[in-house]
Amino acid sequence: xxxxxxxxxxxxxxxxxxxxxxxxxxxxxxxxxxxxxxxxxxxxxxxxxxxxxxxxxxxxxxxxxxxxxxxxxxxxxxxxxxxxxxxxxxxxxxxxxxxxxxxxxxxxxxxxxxxxxxxxxxxxxxxxxxxxxxxxxxxxxxxxxxxxxxxxxxxxxxxxxxxxxxxxxxxxxxxxxxxxxxxxxxxxxxxxxxxxxxxxxxxxxxxxxxxxxxxxxxxxxxxxxxxxxxxxxxxxxxxxxxxxxxxxxxxxxxxxxxxxxxxxxxx
Numbered sequence: 001x002x003x004x005x006x007x008x009x010x011x012x013x014x015x016x017x018x019x020x021x022x023x024x025x026x027x028x029x030x031x032x033x034x035x036x037x038x039x040x041x042x043x044x045x046x047x048x049x050x051x052x053x054x055x056x057x058x059x060x061x062x063x064x065x066x067x068x069x070x071x072x073x074x075x076x077x078x079x080x081x082x083x084x085x086x087x088x089x090x091x092x093x094x095x096x097x098x099x100x101x102x103x104x105x106x107x108x109x110x111x112x113x114x115x116x117x118x119x120x121x122x123x124x125x126x127x128x129x130x131x132x133x134x135x136x137x138x139x140x141x142x143x144x145x146x147x148x149x150x151x152x153x154x155x156x157x158x159x160x161x162x163x164x165x166x167x168x169x170x171x172x173x174x175x176x177x178x179x180x181x182x183x184x185x186x187x188x189x190x191x192x193x194x195x196x197x198x199x200x201x202x203x204x205x206x207x208x209x210x211x212x213x214x215x216x217x218x219x220x221x222x223x224x225x226x227x228x229x230x231x232x233x234x235x236x237x238x239x240x241x242x243x244x245x246x247x248x249x250x251x252x253x254x255x256x257x258x259x260x261x262x263x264x265x266x267x
Contacts, residue, residue, distance in 0.1 A: 023060075023203070026223075031059035038062070042136030064139055064221050072138075074216035075254040081237065082215060083249040084144045084193065085228050087133040090246045092239055094127060095231065101128045110231070113194060114181060115155045122190055125234035129255065133226055140221040142251050143213035144230060145191055145258070147184035152206075154180040156197070180204045180220070184213065186258060192231035195220060216252055235259060 025031055035053050039046060046053065048071045056062040075082055083089065091103050099120050100107040110128075111120040133139065156178040178197035183190060195204050203223035213219060239245075239256045249255060 023223075026060040026063070027058050029057060032057055032062075034059055035062050038135075042134075044136060060223060063135075063223055066140065067138055072250055072252040074252040076215055077254065077257075078146075079258040079260065080215070080254050081144050081230075081256045081258060082142075083131065083251055083253050083255050084142050084230070085131050085133055085140075085249075086138040086251050087131045087228075087249060088246050089129060089243065089249050089255060090132045091130040092127065092245050094125065095123050097124055099124060103130065113179070113229075114192065115153070119151075119183065119192075122233055123192065123231045127232045127237040127239070129230040129239075131228045131230075131249065133222065133228070138251065139223070140207070140218050140251075141193075141195060141228060143184075143215055143217045143219050144193065144255075145184065145186050145213075146215045147186045147191065147213055149211045149213065150183040150185045150190065152180070152182045154178070154204075178204070180206075182219070188260070189233050189236045189258065191233075192229075193219075194229040194231065195222070196227040196229065197222075232258075235261070 035056055038044075038059065039053065048067050050066045050068055053062075056065070072086075093101055093103075095101050095110055098107075099110045099117075101110060102108075110123055111117050114120045180195045182193045182195075184193060197204055204220060204226075205223075206220045208217065208219050210217075236259050237256055238259050240254055243255060
């Protein structure tokens with residue numbers, strides 16, 4: 001009953017008209033009145049933020065705020081994988097041979113997530129990492145590795161929430177929500193960076209058209225808190241030993257390493 005009620009509520013509210021109304025409000029000057037309360041409620045560290053509260057004209061402008069230089073040091077390394085966002089590394093695991101990943105007891109189809117069975121097949125047996133962003137988090141997305149862009153595409157329309165309740169009762173939120181996918185090529189392996197939209201507002205914007213990404217480069221941003229998923233090929237990723245999932249992370253911190261095959265190491 002709870003699941004049915006939850007889904008019914010989402011279906012009634014998560015429509016184009018409601019998304020447009022919310023978007024119109026957060027982009028209005030009136031919404032700026034909420035910024036001081038928002039910063040206090042979510043305990044946002046304004047000393048890390050570019051500008052002052054008064055320099056933001058709308059709540060939307062504040063959501064996509066930038067941070068001051070060097071407040072998020074990048075843990076550079078040839079084989080390092082860094083967190084692409086501020087948030088929580090909420091789940092990790094292996095993509096099984098049925099091309100699904102199990103999150104909180106539910107299976108999510110990688111084929112549906114990527115919208116392409118050929119693309120999905122590259123990640124059989126590989127690792128996935130799921131990062132959750134809350135409304136309080138810095139909403140800009142950075143490249144987890146040094147790579148060049150192989151492909152990028154988008155899928156989906158409406159979006160369920162991607163918090164714990166959304167995952168528990170939503171309808172395959174990771175493979176149904178609006179999402180933008182970038183497939184990257186590092187030296188020897190592919191990595192998929194999946195950006196998943198949240199409830200009401202599906203706004204995900206690329207902030208660069210560059211086809212070569214340096215580790216730590218800003219590449220996109222969310223208008224609201226949402227989710228980023230990293231997919232790795234089989235035997236190509238090792239989670240850092242100091243991380244115990246779930247774990248709060250900051251953009252730029254090391255979360256793992258690319259594993260080189262023996263044939264790579266002999267070169």
